[in-house]
Amino acid sequence: MKKLFTIVFVFAFLGIYAQDIAITEDDFLRGSVTPERSWWDLTFYHLDVTVDPENKAISGSNLIQFTALKNGSILQIDLQPPLKIEKIIAQNEELAYKKIGTNAYHVLFNEEIQKGQTQQIKVYYSGKPKEAVRAPWDGGFSWKKDQNGKPFIATSCQGLGASVWWPCKDHMYDEVDSMAISVTVPKNLMDVSNGKLRKVEENDTSKTYHWFVDNPINNYGVNVNIGDYAQWSETYNGEGGDLALDYFVLKDNLNKAKEQFKQTPKMLEAFEYWFGPYPFYKDGFKLVEVPYLGMEHQSSVTYGNKFQNGYLGRDLSGTGWGLKFDFIIIHEAGHEWFANNITYKDAADMWIHEGFTAYSENLYLDYHFGTKAAEDYVIGTRANIRNDKPIIGRYNLNMEGSGDMYYKGANIIHTIRQMVNDDDKWREILRGLNKDFYHQTVTTQQIENYIIKKSGLDLKAFFDQYLRTIKIPVLEYQYDGKKLKYRFTNTDTDFSIPVKVYVDTNPIWIKPTSNWNVLKQKGKAFSIDRNFYIESKSITD
DSSP states (O other), rough: OEEOOOOHOOOOOOOOOOSOEEEEHHHHHHHHHOHHHHHHEEEEEEEEEEEEETTEEEEEEOOOEEEESSSEEEEEOOOOTTTTEEEEEEEEOOOOEEEEEETTEEEEEEEEEEEEEEEEEEEEEEOOOOOOBBTTBBBBBEEOOOOOOOOOEEEEEEOOOOOTOOOOOTTOOBBBBBBEEEEEETOOEEEEEESSEEEEEOSEEEEEEEEEOOOOGGGGGOOOEEEEEEEEEEEEEEEEEEEEEEEEEEEGGHHHHHTTTTTTHEEEEHHHHOOOOOOTTTGOOEEESSSSEEEEESSSEOOOTTTTTTTTBOOTTSSSGSSSBBBHHHHHHTTTTTTTTTTEEEGGGGGGHHHHHHHHHHHHHHHHOHHHHHHHHHHHHGGOOOOOSSSSSSSSTBBBGGGGGGGHHHHHHHHHHHHHHHHHHHHHHHHOOOOOOOTEOOHHHHHHHHHHHHHHOOOOHHHHHHHHOOOOOOOEEEEOSSSSEEEEEOTTTOOOOOOOEEEEEEEEEEOOOOSOOOEEOOOEEEETTSSSSOEEEEEEO
């Protein structure tokens, strides 16, 4: 059994509220910046792995280069069973290591590494990695076959952690500056990974594909995709110059893929307008067919939406607009800006990835089909919101919040756009986020503070209400044709935001509080702008 930490330990080390749950040692080791992680900064990985489809096994090594931020001699790396470490080498000497919990290892250096020193270790490992049961939600290796019986293999590991298939510093706060990925596969197959292909080595019965990532990359963004692929390419002339677009699909799907993937340049045109330049021009953009629905692997976005619009042919908004685009192309590529460019430091803040990217679906429609279409879509997705728990999770434990981070997150951001009430300024904020936090890991507090500063709006109580509670503000009102009486309920006492309402067809801005306010305004009918994610209630005396 896993060793349980007591509530006293949780209070002392995590600074979180006591709840009637069991926190395990593995939760803490996976989700916290432990002392054995904090003293060193990742600079480079070289992952070198051989994939054996017949035995569903892998073997290889990962070279980990780092710079010491302070003196240290014990380093934490992570690798999940049933994979096993075979040995760890530094400067041609084997290092001792000790398993801590289920997934973590403490590597013991022979002498203390001094602050400012750059060092490398090489971790050799092998085994049969966890097989994905329901990728990408329950990740690992997907060992499938294509319709011709050839291996069709892919990795996915968001939430579960990259250490499910390779040894690494498995926490989101620290990213390598660049990375080499070498993958050896049977000779009749191809591997597609992140970055750009530098060379292919021909062996007797295999090929080794050498990829290089020239930008920072988070662990779960690293991937291996293996199949009997056909490839074609094109060039997109974007804000950052010429961007290489490469597509990889099973050979039997080539014709329909060439038609469906025409949405890729349209995606880039819309997102570069709203978010700024594609963040990884040096690494190019790839769309790669895989045997599961899809994931946002950096510069190697994976696709399994069966070459149809919507989400496997379904409109998640119920409005019809969701069938105007391929959900996986648009959503997963949107993550290049929010997940891969701007990356959360702690899984509790996953809403930064999913909220903004769900919102990107709306902006794609806005750019190509108009603002009303975008409004219809994002408002339609409210039907998917459960408000079961807050969308910010628990910090330091690798615990994300509610799945509402997608469409509640999108509607929160859409509501802020209404309050800003200036689309040029709103676009500057979105582009500014991607410029000012370029290739960085961030906290939700940084994102909140940035939007507050750039918008000029006091949104502290707004963020607290929508991100940290499940309460949706209720605008109570009375209107008798002469005056409007209104207030917010189901909020904290300091909650107040501007809301656009209509008397007849005349737009009026009000700023409800928890106290009754009165506005004299003659008219026949009263309504609330639908774009604000609030509830309403008409009351009588």
